[in-house]
Amino acid sequence: MTDYSIPRPVSGDVVDLILDDHRLFETLLREMRDSTADRAGARAAFADVLVAHGEAEEQEVYPRLRRRTEDVGEHEVEHGEEEHAEINEALLALLECVGTDTQKFDDAVERMNEVLQHHLTEEELTxxxxxxxxxxxxxxxxxxxxxxxxxxxxxxxxxxxxxxVQRLVDEARKEGLLGEDEETSEG
Incomplete structure (x- = not known):
């Protein structure tokens, strides 16, 4: 399987759309773990949809939900943005891997999975x-x-x-969402 097309729906319930992307992330991560798959193709699609999703959430979803529901407060929004910064940092490490058949790539996929799964669980719950x-x-x-x-x-x-992705990571560092020189973040 080498066709990693990114679905582009034009309407739907925002919750369902976000969850659909979350499942797509998981599928693409599974492909990146598969040594017989087109890992480079999966990585490229993953990077595109992951960044597009996170930026769209921060621009359109988080600010509006903060105004429309008392359970989504400033803390949840700020925490979500911090986690997006950590995800982008892990993504940068994944994108900087020269090959997809190296231990460095496997380690970067594992780190991405840890950071992303943590965020998806929290976002779905809170x-x-x-x-x-x-x-x-x-x-x-x-x-x-x-x-x-x-x-x-x-x-x-x-x-x-x-x-x-490097620009997004640099911005996050300037905004204090990431440590200045951290290669990996805890949280």
Whole structure:
């Protein structure tokens, strides 16, 4: 399997859309762990959808959910942004691996999986559950359209490039979301 096309829906409930991306991340990670798969193709698709997803959440979803539900507060949003920064840092290490048949690549995939699974679990519990309970179907559909538009814009710009991910990591360091010279983050 070497066709790693990224789905581009145009509408839907924002919670369902985010969860669909979470399952896609898991599929692409599984492909990157498979030594017989097109690991480079899976890595490229993973980088694009991961960055597009995170940037769209921060631009469109987190700020609106913070205003629409009392269970998604500033702490949850800030924590989500910190975890996105850690994910981008782990992604940069993955993208900087020259080959996909090395121990360094396998280690980078393992680190990415640890950081990402932690974030997905927390986000599904502390952000998506309150959104399901407190935000109306219509608002979640409108938010889904905004999320998808921002996600598509990111994908169109090649957001998963090493250069863009490096820029995001550098910005996160300047904003204090990551340690200045950390190669890996704990949390």
């Amino acid at each position: 952000i998506l559950n309150p959104a399901r309970e407190d935000v109306s179907d219509d608002d979640r559909a409108q938010l889904g359209q905004k999320f998808l538009a921002a996600r598509s814009e990111q994908l169109d710009q090649g957001c998963g490039s090493v250069e863009n």
